[in-house]
Amino acid sequence: MHRHGAHLLDATSARFALWAPDARHVNVVLEGQAPFELTPQEDGWFAGTVPCTAGQHYRYQIDNDLTVADPASRYQPGGVTGPSAIVDTQAYHWQHPYPNRPWHTAVIQEVHVGVLGGYRGVGEQLERLAKLGITAIELMPLGQFPGNRNWGYDGVLPFAAQHSYGTPDELRALVDKAHGLGISVMVDVVYNHFGPDGNFLHEYAGAFFNEAKKTPWGAAIDFRQPAVREFFIQNALMWLQDYRIDGLRLDAVHAIDSPDFLKELAERIRNETQGDRQVWLVLENEHNQAFLLEEHFDAQWNDDGHNALHVLLTDETEGYYADYKDAPTQQLARCLSEGFVFQGQANRHGEPRGEPSGHLRPSAFVLFLQNHDQIGNRALGERLTRLAPPAALRAATGLLLLSPMIPLLFMGDEQGSRAPFLFFTDFHDELADAVREGRRGEFAHFAAFSNPETREKIPDPNALGTFQASNPAGQDVIAGWPGLYQQLLELRHRLIVPHLPGTLSLGCSVLADKAVSARWRLGNGQELRIDLNLGKHPVAVELPGPSMRLFDSGDTTHPDSSLAAHSCVVSLIPTASETP
Structure with a gap:
C-alpha cells in the first residue's frame, strides 16, 4: 500500500502518491517548475519520485484542469486553499524522551490551541499545569481548516497541522517542552467527516465516500475502501511518530459505523509503536460499545456521567439532558458503579443504546464536568461556574478528581473561570450566513430562545469577538479554585493513583x-x-x-x-x- 502524500527520500527528492480513482492524469506542480506527471498504479493510485527539497511548495493537477492541495499535506503555510509544503519530518532535534506514563496516571486538561495563542501560547501554560498536577494535555483538533479560527472539527486536510497556530516544528517544540515537564500530549482526531469548505476529494476520489450512508455532515466516509482506511491509519501514525504525540482521542466514532476499522486502527498503532512506549487511545462513542474497551482502546469519554451530573447540578433537562431528567441520581449511581448509564436501555427517541459495562475497570471511563462540547454547544457558552451553586460545583469537583475514573478538565476549570467558551468559525459569504443562521436555528426549540428576538442574541460564530471572548484568562474567576484543584490532585497522585491498577x-x-x-x-x-x-x-x-x-x-x-x-x-x- 502506498503512503499518502509527499515523503522526502533524501535531500533532493521525494516520493509523491495520490489516490485519485476518478482521474486519468495527475501532475505534481512545484512552484516555478514544469508539471511532473505521476505514473498510474493499480487501484486508482498515481505515484512517482520527483526532484525537490524540503520547504518547496506544490499542488496536484488533476486531468490538466483542477488544481488542489495535497489531501495528505503536512503543512499549508498559506491556509487550506494555498499550496502544500514539503516537510522534513526528521529535521527537528528532540531534547526529551517520551514521558511513558501508564494510562491510570492520566489527569487530562483539554485545551484549544488557537484560543490560548498558538503552540507557543500553550507552551507558556505548561509549567503552571505541571505544578498543579496535570499529567496530560489534550489538544483539540489540529488538522488544517478554512480560515484562521475554528473549533477544529471542520478540518479538511487532517495531516497538516493548522498553519495559524504555528509551524510543524513549533508544534514539535510544544510536545518536546511538555515531555520535559513529564506531561503527555494527546491530540483529538476527526475521522468521521471533513469540513464543508476546501475539501475536493469528491472531484477526483468519489469512492472516498459512501453516498448510500448519510451523516449529519453529508455522505459517510467509506471505510470499505483499503486506501481510505490507510489514509486515516497513516494519519494516526503520523501524529504518534512524526510529532511524538502520546495518545489520540477519536471524535464521534459512532458516526464511523465501522467497528472493524476501529479495531484495525488500534492494532496497527499497537504493532507499530511497540516497546516500552505508552500510547493512549480514547474514544468518543455515543453507542457505548463496551467491547471496544476490552482490549483495543484504553477508555471512552463518559458522556453519561457528565449528563447525569449536569442535571443534578443545574436542573436543566432540555435537549440531550432529557434522557436524564427522570432519575438522574439513580443514573449517577449506576455510572459510578458500572461505567455507562445506558447499557442497552432505550433513550428518549425509543432507540436502544449501549452495552453492559460493569465488567470494565473504572479507568476505562473518562469523567468530566464539562468539555468543549458541553460548554460550546450551549447557545451562550456558559460554564458551570455560571450555572451551578459554587458549593455544589466544589463538591462535584471532589468526585471528579478523586474517583478511580480518569479525570478530564477543560481549560480554565482549574482557575474557576467564568468566561464563556463559544462556538466559533472563520467562514465567509454564503457559508458564513448559513452557519450563523443554522446555529441560531438549533436552539429554536429551547424555551429561552423560542422567539426570533432572543435567538438574535446568540453570538455570530464568525465574528472575531466570539473567538476572543472564549479565552479563559482574566479576572472573572471564582476565588480559591486553583488551590482546590492543587489540593485534590496532590491527594490523587499520592494516595489513589499508585493503587488504581x-x-x-x-x-x-x-x-x-x-x-x-x-x-x-x-x-x-x-x-x-x-x-x-x-x-x-x-x-x-x-x-x-x-x-x-x-x-x-x-x-x-x-x-x-x-x-x-x-x-x-x-x-x-x-x-x-x-x-x-
Missing part, C-alpha cells in the same frame, strides 16, 4: 435525591469511599471516621451521621491488617 467497584447506593455513596476496592486492598450530596439539604448517613477522611468540601463541623448540603466527603478506609 486492579481497582474494582463495590457498588453505589442512593442516599436521597441528589445524594449517593460510592465505594471501590483499590488494588492494595484499601476501600475508597465517596459520599456526594448535590442537594440543598443535609442527608443522614454514617460517614467513616475523621481519621480516614481525605477531603470534606462541606462544613467540617457537621456530625459524622450526616452529609451536609452541597458537599463531598472522600474517605480512604485501610485494610484489616492496617487497622490499629
Whole structure:
C-alpha cells in the first residue's frame, strides 16, 4: 500500500502518491517548475519520485484542469486553499524522551490551541499545569481548516497541522517542552467527516465516500475502501511518530459505523509503536460499545456521567439532558458503579443504546464536568461556574478528581473561570450566513430562545469577538479554585493513583435525591469511599471516621451521621491488617 502524500527520500527528492480513482492524469506542480506527471498504479493510485527539497511548495493537477492541495499535506503555510509544503519530518532535534506514563496516571486538561495563542501560547501554560498536577494535555483538533479560527472539527486536510497556530516544528517544540515537564500530549482526531469548505476529494476520489450512508455532515466516509482506511491509519501514525504525540482521542466514532476499522486502527498503532512506549487511545462513542474497551482502546469519554451530573447540578433537562431528567441520581449511581448509564436501555427517541459495562475497570471511563462540547454547544457558552451553586460545583469537583475514573478538565476549570467558551468559525459569504443562521436555528426549540428576538442574541460564530471572548484568562474567576484543584490532585497522585491498577467497584447506593455513596476496592486492598450530596439539604448517613477522611468540601463541623448540603466527603478506609 502506498503512503499518502509527499515523503522526502533524501535531500533532493521525494516520493509523491495520490489516490485519485476518478482521474486519468495527475501532475505534481512545484512552484516555478514544469508539471511532473505521476505514473498510474493499480487501484486508482498515481505515484512517482520527483526532484525537490524540503520547504518547496506544490499542488496536484488533476486531468490538466483542477488544481488542489495535497489531501495528505503536512503543512499549508498559506491556509487550506494555498499550496502544500514539503516537510522534513526528521529535521527537528528532540531534547526529551517520551514521558511513558501508564494510562491510570492520566489527569487530562483539554485545551484549544488557537484560543490560548498558538503552540507557543500553550507552551507558556505548561509549567503552571505541571505544578498543579496535570499529567496530560489534550489538544483539540489540529488538522488544517478554512480560515484562521475554528473549533477544529471542520478540518479538511487532517495531516497538516493548522498553519495559524504555528509551524510543524513549533508544534514539535510544544510536545518536546511538555515531555520535559513529564506531561503527555494527546491530540483529538476527526475521522468521521471533513469540513464543508476546501475539501475536493469528491472531484477526483468519489469512492472516498459512501453516498448510500448519510451523516449529519453529508455522505459517510467509506471505510470499505483499503486506501481510505490507510489514509486515516497513516494519519494516526503520523501524529504518534512524526510529532511524538502520546495518545489520540477519536471524535464521534459512532458516526464511523465501522467497528472493524476501529479495531484495525488500534492494532496497527499497537504493532507499530511497540516497546516500552505508552500510547493512549480514547474514544468518543455515543453507542457505548463496551467491547471496544476490552482490549483495543484504553477508555471512552463518559458522556453519561457528565449528563447525569449536569442535571443534578443545574436542573436543566432540555435537549440531550432529557434522557436524564427522570432519575438522574439513580443514573449517577449506576455510572459510578458500572461505567455507562445506558447499557442497552432505550433513550428518549425509543432507540436502544449501549452495552453492559460493569465488567470494565473504572479507568476505562473518562469523567468530566464539562468539555468543549458541553460548554460550546450551549447557545451562550456558559460554564458551570455560571450555572451551578459554587458549593455544589466544589463538591462535584471532589468526585471528579478523586474517583478511580480518569479525570478530564477543560481549560480554565482549574482557575474557576467564568468566561464563556463559544462556538466559533472563520467562514465567509454564503457559508458564513448559513452557519450563523443554522446555529441560531438549533436552539429554536429551547424555551429561552423560542422567539426570533432572543435567538438574535446568540453570538455570530464568525465574528472575531466570539473567538476572543472564549479565552479563559482574566479576572472573572471564582476565588480559591486553583488551590482546590492543587489540593485534590496532590491527594490523587499520592494516595489513589499508585493503587488504581486492579481497582474494582463495590457498588453505589442512593442516599436521597441528589445524594449517593460510592465505594471501590483499590488494588492494595484499601476501600475508597465517596459520599456526594448535590442537594440543598443535609442527608443522614454514617460517614467513616475523621481519621480516614481525605477531603470534606462541606462544613467540617457537621456530625459524622450526616452529609451536609452541597458537599463531598472522600474517605480512604485501610485494610484489616492496617487497622490499629
